[in-house]
Amino acid sequence: MNNVLAMILAGGQGDRLSILSEQRAKPAVVFGGQYRIVDFALSNCSNSGITKVSVLTQYRPRSLVNHIGAGRPWGFDTLDGGIQILQPYLGRADSDWYQGTADAIYQNLYVIEESRAREVLILAGDHIYLTSYRNMIAYHRSQAADATVAVYSVPREEAHRFGVLDLDANGRIIDFQEKPKNPRGAWASMGVYVFNKDVLVEQLQSDADMGENSSHDFGKDIIPRIFQTHRVFGYQYQSYWRDVGTIESYWTAHMDLLAPNPSLNLEEAELKLRTAGAIMPPARFGRGAMVRESLISPAVHINGEVTRSVISPGVVIEEGAVVRDSIIQHRCVIRAGAVVDRSILDKEVTVGRGSIVGEGDAAIANFERPDIVNTGINVIGKRVTIPAGMSVGRNVVIGPGVHDELVERAALESGASVHPTTMPLHLFV
Numbered sequence: 001m002n003n004v005l006a007m008i009l010a011g012g013q014g015d016r017l018s019i020l021s022e023q024r025a026k027p028a029v030v031f032g033g034q035y036r037i038v039d040f041a042l043s044n045c046s047n048s049g050i051t052k053v054s055v056l057t058q059y060r061p062r063s064l065v066n067h068i069g070a071g072r073p074w075g076f077d078t079l080d081g082g083i084q085i086l087q088p089y090l091g092r093a094d095s096d097w098y099q100g101t102a103d104a105i106y107q108n109l110y111v112i113e114e115s116r117a118r119e120v121l122i123l124a125g126d127h128i129y130l131t132s133y134r135n136m137i138a139y140h141r142s143q144a145a146d147a148t149v150a151v152y153s154v155p156r157e158e159a160h161r162f163g164v165l166d167l168d169a170n171g172r173i174i175d176f177q178e179k180p181k182n183p184r185g186a187w188a189s190m191g192v193y194v195f196n197k198d199v200l201v202e203q204l205q206s207d208a209d210m211g212e213n214s215s216h217d218f219g220k221d222i223i224p225r226i227f228q229t230h231r232v233f234g235y236q237y238q239s240y241w242r243d244v245g246t247i248e249s250y251w252t253a254h255m256d257l258l259a260p261n262p263s264l265n266l267e268e269a270e271l272k273l274r275t276a277g278a279i280m281p282p283a284r285f286g287r288g289a290m291v292r293e294s295l296i297s298p299a300v301h302i303n304g305e306v307t308r309s310v311i312s313p314g315v316v317i318e319e320g321a322v323v324r325d326s327i328i329q330h331r332c333v334i335r336a337g338a339v340v341d342r343s344i345l346d347k348e349v350t351v352g353r354g355s356i357v358g359e360g361d362a363a364i365a366n367f368e369r370p371d372i373v374n375t376g377i378n379v380i381g382k383r384v385t386i387p388a389g390m391s392v393g394r395n396v397v398i399g400p401g402v403h404d405e406l407v408e409r410a411a412l413e414s415g416a417s418v419h420p421t422t423m424p425l426h427l428f429v
Helices: 014-022 040-047 064-068 101-105 109-114 135-141 156-161 197-209 217-228 247-256
Strands: 004-009 054-055 084-088 121-124 147-153 161-168 173-178 189-194 234-235 291-292 306-309 322-324 339-341 343-344 376-378
Touching: 004 101, 014 247, 014 376, 040 054, 040 064, 040 121, 064 135, 101 109, 101 197, 101 217, 109 197, 109 291, 121 135, 121 197, 135 147, 135 189, 135 234, 147 161, 147 217, 156 247, 161 234, 173 217, 173 234, 189 197, 189 234, 189 247, 197 217, 247 322, 339 343
Parallel strands: 004 054, 004 121, 054 084, 147 234, 291 306, 306 322, 322 339, 343 376
Antiparallel strands: 121 189, 147 189, 161 173, 161 189
16 A cells, blocks of 8 residues: 555534534544544554555644654554645745645645655545545556545435435446535445546646636535546445534444444454553542443543443542533543533533533523534533532533633523633643
């Protein structure tokens, strides 16, 4: 696989993840306790024997860049390989912020042209799945394809969220619709593409020449045009895959991990999920601990009750505290007697003694963002402090760093939002 160049698109803001991606790139959001979303794309490249990887990022890249580093956990720090972070820069007449997924690749066309790659593998950096791309690339070559799109069968009622393709009996794409209101098929594009190098360069240059007549996006522009003039095939992916672009899908993907026989196995021996981070001490369970159907990371200290939840490293759950159906990220503290139900807590949140986070009417959507926070899940930002004895409803959003704004309040009704009056600089990581 030395003749394949992988380019991971990891620059999007992803505002549908609410405050989880407000201060960091979406691929840098924590997933599965001790991983980050981008770990899946990086690990899949490593599992495929792909050693030349470029990561294209733009929106608040600091935590993502720090996480990836030189790529050692994924085996990219080798003499014949390597990983590079590509960000927008000034210095050329045509340089600017990335205007779309295709434009991001186009602005780094020199990386492709200077490579010895036969094919270019283009990946989304914000999807959850474990695979090797060897079979997809072998399929691409066996079909003598110019481009191949990985496709996934989705329920027809969900197909409107994706680019939808129609395939002929040989697997060749004969129709493509980007997020159609009334989809004709149910093969969804996964945002994973294999292009012959010369074809990709040609298509990107042609798209760039269209100027404002194109949105410079693979799904909206490149794929709908190229399948009409080139050999473009759909590779039917059969294993677990999730686009975690919304609060609901992010929460659901975590709950999928807790099934008795999860479709996504983080302990897979052949398809290893790798991440960066220091070695941490084991989790500790005190005398009052009770844990059911949960994932518990290292350095966690539990004296309370945890059910159907994913707990990140360094979390403390004190005696009498209850955590249910929730995602608790690094170094959060759930004080004695507190209850956290169906909630997502970003890093270093403190829930005061006797507080209840997640009670009330789940049918009341968030008043500020009813389009993305509407399934009864609370989203609590980084380093929020919830005072002792406070009651927090459902579909509540509390922005990063909120503390004093809650001190005088006994309760937050379902659908409420609270944002900090000032944003501390240390939260921009």
